[in-house]
Amino acid sequence: MDRRPGVSVRLKLTLSYAGFLMIAGVLLLAAVWVFLLRYVPDRAMLKNPDDRPDGVFPIRSVLLDVFAPRAAAVLAFLLVFGLVGGWILAGRMLAPLTRITDATRTATKGSLSHRIRLPGRKDEFRELADAFDAMLARLEAHVAEQQRFAANASHELRTPLAVSKALLDVARADPNQDTGEVIDRLHAVNTRAIDLTEALLLLSHADQRSFTREHVDLSLLAEEAVETLLPLAEKRGVTFETSGDIRPTLGSHALLLQLTTNLVHNAIVHNLPERGTVWVDTSARPDTVVLTVENTGEKLTPEQASTLTERFQRGTERVHTDHAGVGLGLAIVKTITHAHDGTLTLTPRPDGGIRIAVELPAATSGAS
Numbered sequence: 001m002d003r004r005p006g007v008s009v010r011l012k013l014t015l016s017y018a019g020f021l022m023i024a025g026v027l028l029l030a031a032v033w034v035f036l037l038r039y040v041p042d043r044a045m046l047k048n049p050d051d052r053p054d055g056v057f058p059i060r061s062v063l064l065d066v067f068a069p070r071a072a073a074v075l076a077f078l079l080v081f082g083l084v085g086g087w088i089l090a091g092r093m094l095a096p097l098t099r100i101t102d103a104t105r106t107a108t109k110g111s112l113s114h115r116i117r118l119p120g121r122k123d124e125f126r127e128l129a130d131a132f133d134a135m136l137a138r139l140e141a142h143v144a145e146q147q148r149f150a151a152n153a154s155h156e157l158r159t160p161l162a163v164s165k166a167l168l169d170v171a172r173a174d175p176n177q178d179t180g181e182v183i184d185r186l187h188a189v190n191t192r193a194i195d196l197t198e199a200l201l202l203l204s205h206a207d208q209r210s211f212t213r214e215h216v217d218l219s220l221l222a223e224e225a226v227e228t229l230l231p232l233a234e235k236r237g238v239t240f241e242t243s244g245d246i247r248p249t250l251g252s253h254a255l256l257l258q259l260t261t262n263l264v265h266n267a268i269v270h271n272l273p274e275r276g277t278v279w280v281d282t283s284a285r286p287d288t289v290v291l292t293v294e295n296t297g298e299k300l301t302p303e304q305a306s307t308l309t310e311r312f313q314r315g316t317e318r319v320h321t322d323h324a325g326v327g328l329g330l331a332i333v334k335t336i337t338h339a340h341d342g343t344l345t346l347t348p349r350p351d352g353g354i355r356i357a358v359e360l361p362a363a364t365s366g367a368s
Helices: 009-035 060-108 125-171 179-208 219-234 254-270 302-306 329-339
Strands: 213-216 236-244 248-251 278-282 287-293 341-347 354-361
Touching: 009 060, 009 248, 060 125, 125 179, 125 287, 125 341, 179 254, 213 219, 213 254, 219 236, 219 254, 219 278, 219 287, 248 354, 254 278, 254 287, 254 329, 254 354, 302 341, 329 354
Parallel strands: 236 278
Antiparallel strands: 213 248, 278 287, 287 354, 341 354
């Protein structure tokens, strides 16, 4: 946005300092006049020479003739002193702002790694600089995450497209090949590509927080997710144990159902090969509602657990299973949780498996 050049803040402050100094000087000289010269007589007085042996008694006109030039000189000095001193003082005061402006210009050029790191004790400028540094850090992390996400998404989407192209090339090269097998494999590849695309759209929708908030009971969502995934659990020999308190939260029914379904699905798929167990529980706290999903499974370290919510993170042992997914299940859970101002906690179980807790703000009685 182009704007006409104006007076700099440093010049404005300088003129303000000099102006206030001049006003103070005028008030001081006026005080001298009012409270001192008003008591001096304005005409000569006849006195006994014996009473004043040391000089002539002054009169107001004489003192005014002497006082006025010196007062003008003092005001001129105060003006020069105010302008010079105000310019220097304003420069020192605005020096941190200059550093912040330079950092902003650097950031607009794409360099998000630059930090102001303003030294000194805490004041308004340092609070602004610290807030700007924190904003740059979050922005840099977000941009880096988006770049990784774009690279991973491109790779993930390229794989099914490349497989589809290879299958079509093979079918074209060998017209006598069984088309039924090719169609089945193409259907599986396209299904995976569609699932990945829908997951990416869901992530974008949750990131933007463009959804209508309503009262949602997590216990009902947990029951619905368990009923939906019960055939998959029976196929894999996984049993459910459910419990819960009824207390609503405020959010998107569709997104929270997706969150619950992803958690339950993740607990079923990444479980023991047989006789695995999944615990689903909802609990009410004074100000929050907590959905907890635990499962049996392989032992994980805290470091491994902390990476499971990264996008396209599935683990080397899990990526080749028949229900590996697209690597966005827990990433979607994390995004939906943050979009609802909640917290997501992943804790490895000592005997194997993981405990995932989603804590969301409870809906107040007056919320709609």
